[in-house]
Amino acid sequence: MKKLFVLSGMLFAFSMNAQFSVSIQSQPDFNEQEAILYTLNGSKDIIVTKEKSKGNTWTFKYPKNYSGMMKVYFPNTNNSVSFISENKNINIQLDTKANKIQNIIYQDESNELMNSIQESSQKKEIILPALVQIKEYYKDNTEFGKALTSEMGRLSGTSSIDQSKHPFVYYYNTNYNKFLSNNPAKKVTQEEIVNFIDKSNDMLESSSLLRPILVSYLNVGGNTNVNASVDTLINKLNVETPRGQTVLSELIDIFDVYDMNEFKTKYLTLAKDLKCTINDRLASTLKSNAATDIGAVFPDYKFHAAVNTNAKSIAEVKADKKVIVFWSSTCSHCESELPQLLTKYKELQAKNIQIIGMSLDTDKNAYTTKIAAFPWINDSELRGWNSSFAEIYNIHATPTYFILDANNKIISKPSHVGDVLQYFNVK
Known part of the structure; x- marks a missing residue:
């Protein structure tokens, strides 16, 4: 009851105090009812409301100032559309086919400009180098040579952005080109990056x-120099x-994504030892790590549509040990590691060890085809990284393994399939 009250109160506040609105229109054949609006905090999507x-x-009515990335996710069809906010009304038209988004038409000025700049940047990074090579074979006085020169000049140019009119578009593209572009004007130093992160406004978190x-x-x-680099930055x-x-x-x-466990442990311990008030972003990291330590x-986890079991949840699966593996049919490492589990599956079964595969797939056919070869318990929400268990279990990469005892306590977190097999002495 309390959760319903909070949500209804939030929706009431949205309707009464809207700073700007987000309007998304689809074609009549798009079989979707609910949509979820997200903002961004660092690399974390933050749910705002549902409509x-x-x-x-x-x-969607947004009640306060917000400049940064936003996303609307359609859970029934597993579609999403990303866009930006500059604290102005946003209008988007979706072209859809067979419940998939085919094209996104941005109809407000800020997103039209951002989309145009992004398209130009992609062409500049991909097409311009090819044109430079082709140009060597054509003289400047030929018609094709003149056309090549003209197109190269157009792609080489820089987009002019009015910072006062489009502050987020300017912020994003200026800093992307300085720090992340494949062709930066000059190599940036660590000191420049530290100063930027330190002095930047709140758009850094939402960008x-x-x-x-x-x-x-x-x-x-x-x-x-990882230790020194991180210590310099956080100090x-x-x-x-x-x-x-x-x-x-x-x-x-x-550090979790790149299996840099020594550094993850060091700075996670630092976070745990903080005596000050913790912000929501760090509190979320501490909570998810504590739950999977x-x-x-x-x-x-209550199964969505599990196969090879009558159990309704992970906890209901009865075994002396359980191996939980988060994987995807599009993951190359999974492609090489899961068959190794398959070759030892009968030996594991004989020891009353059960495997539970949790897939981060989105394509039902790819998922169904793949699990036909896996006799263990398999389940998937078919929502990819939007799957609820990606957040619950702090999953940043596939495959990710957990070993549980009979009481569902985590007793090991192997890095690779070889570590799993070695743990059970079946390698």
Whole structure:
């Protein structure tokens, strides 16, 4: 009852105090009713509210200033559309076919401009180098040579953005070109990156730039200087500030993704030992890691459409040990590792060890075809990284393994399939 009251109260506030609106319209054959609006905090999507379709149109009212990336997700058809906000009304038209988005038409000025710049940037990075090579075979005084020169000049040009009129478009593209472009004007130093992260306004958290810039920062410092690089950064930012805590949270996740467990442990411990007020971003990281740490009881999950079992949830599966593997049919490492589990499956069964595969697939046919070869328990929401269990179990990469005891306590978190087989002495 309390949750319903909170949600209804939030929706009432949206309707009464809208700062700007987000309107998304689809074609009549798009079989979707509910849509979920998200904002962005670092690399985390934050749910804002949900809306039902009215005449194939979803209208969201946003009650305060927000400049940054936004997303609307359609859970029934597993479609999403990304766009930006500059605190102005947003209008988007979707071309759909067979319940899939074929084309996105941005009808407001800010998103039209952003989309145009992104398309030009892609052409500049992909097409321009090819035209430069082709140009060597054509003289400037030929018709084709003149056309090539003209197109190269157009692609080489820079887009002019009025910062006062389009602050987020300017912020995103200026800083992307400086810190992340494949062809930066000059190589940036770690000091420049630290100063940018320290001095940047709140659009850093909402821009989607924070994580890739942090990865770039670590790469500039080199593999042998990770400790010094991170310590320099967080000391400059101060981990008792919201920016410092968000950066610390992002770094912990980055170390998780790249299996840099020594660094993850060090900075996760730093986060746990903080005595100050913790912001939501870092609190979420601490919670998800605590729930999936060795010794914790594995959070239960109610199966969506599991095969090869009558159990209704992970906790209901009875076995002396359980191997939980998060995977996807599009994951190349899964392609090489899961067959190794298959070859030892009967030996594992003989030891009363059960395997539970949780797929982050989106394509039902690909998922169904793949699990036909896997005799263990398989389940999937078919929502990819939008699957609820990706957040619940702090999954950043596939495959990810957990080993549970008979009471669903986490007793091991193997890095690779070889570690799984070695743990059970069936390698």
